[in-house]
Amino acid sequence: MIEILRPGDGRRLDDLRELGVAEVDVWSSAIPELRTLDKLEHVDPDAERVESFDLDDPSEVDARTRYIYFPWRSTLVRMPDEHVYYRLKTARNRHLLTSREQEQWSRARIGVAGLSIGSSVLTACSLTGARHFHIADPDELAPTNLNRLPNSVCDIGRGKLELAHRRILESDPYSTIAEFPNGYAPADADAFLGLDGEPLTVVVEEIDDVALKIDLRRRARAARIPVVSATDMGDNVVLDIERFDLDADYPIFHGRGEHFTAGDAEDPRQKLRMAATIVGDTLTPRMAYSAGQLGRSIASWPQLGSTATMAGAVVAVATRNIVCGRPVASGRFVVDVEGLLLGSAAREAQGWNEFGAEEIAGLVSALTGG
Numbered sequence: 081m082i083e084i085l086r087p088g089d090g091r092r093l094d095d096l097r098e099l100g101v102a103e104v105d106v107w108s109s110a111i112p113e114l115r116t117l118d119k120l121e122h123v124d125p126d127a128e129r130v131e132s133f134d135l136d137d138p139s140e141v142d143a144r145t146r147y148i149y150f151p152w153r154s155t156l157v158r159m160p161d162e163h164v165y166y167r168l169k170t171a172r173n174r175h176l177l178t179s180r181e182q183e184q185w186s187r188a189r190i191g192v193a194g195l196s197i198g199s200s201v202l203t204a205c206s207l208t209g210a211r212h213f214h215i216a217d218p219d220e221l222a223p224t225n226l227n228r229l230p231n232s233v234c235d236i237g238r239g240k241l242e243l244a245h246r247r248i249l250e251s252d253p254y255s256t257i258a259e260f261p262n263g264y265a266p267a268d269a270d271a272f273l274g275l276d277g278e279p280l281t282v283v284v285e286e287i288d289d290v291a292l293k294i295d296l297r298r299r300a301r302a303a304r305i306p307v308v309s310a311t312d313m314g315d316n317v318v319l320d321i322e323r324f325d326l327d328a329d330y331p332i333f334h335g336r337g338e339h340f341t342a343g344d345a346e347d348p349r350q351k352l353r354m355a356a357t358i359v360g361d362t363l364t365p366r367m368a369y370s371a372g373q374l375g376r377s378i379a380s381w382p383q384l385g386s387t388a389t390m391a392g393a394v395v396a397v398a399t400r401n402i403v404c405g406r407p408v409a410s411g412r413f414v415v416d417v418e419g420l421l422l423g424s425a426a427r428e429a430q431g432w433n434e435f436g437a438e439e440i441a442g443l444v445s446a447l448t449g450g
Contacts (some may be wrong), residue, residue, distance in 0.1 A: 089286035108157035127179035194286030200392020216260035360444035365434035
């Protein structure tokens, strides 16, 4: 999608300039920031000494210069090489992440299946310094997606995969991204999980299809790859962590997804039952009412952009902590924003678009046959 050129690639650079591309020089901002970083104390015992170079010597700067051509922007960017750039990009992470953790995060291979919440996860992971991704989504951007995806009306009709790929490369052009434009599919599962080469470090699952959620987990469990996912519930986030890397017998969805078969997915009622079994007890009053209106007054799963963004950040934090070896346990965790803001009223029906506790229980029971 991009070209990475060196100062010695003069003919290609001249050709691009003849096309009238815009040019951006990152070094004009990078040099003063590097001067500041070079003066800081060295206190992290795991950090390797950074080899400084003469920022006033044009030949030294050129040796560490790359030109990145972004064709969709018709822009040529002169900037530091991947090592110098990573130092700048992660400078404000210092001590919040140790040098060892930042290195682990930079080398991790993160798979993201589904680019709704997954798009927010991908962005948050990249912002903190993750660089290697497998991404899967078959859909194109539609107007109703713009309530939660930070894209433009100019992007309508483009693939979500393409747009996510562009966004990551514009943040860090030295990232590597493998695309799966058919979305997550059993036929491509080994390639998506990296089982034909270097396996993924963590899988982030944000697929709409419940049967595929379970299929992905079964395969990840067999490969001993941890899975992290989030479900947005109105203003709340439900975080699921399954440490298949630590426990090869850990039950799928904490035991809620073990008894479904591939055939169940063919029946729409069974799909709904599967979904209710997995997330039914986390429904809030408004989310329960909305779930009962699916296919009636609303066409698809209701989502808010604020919650999708928050969910992405929460998943990214969990994923990074797993990668960095911190003691993250398997389990289900609820980020209960409504409870924090509304207290006990968060569980009470107060409007026409809310179900009370008995109605929620009745809906879940009706969906699951319980």
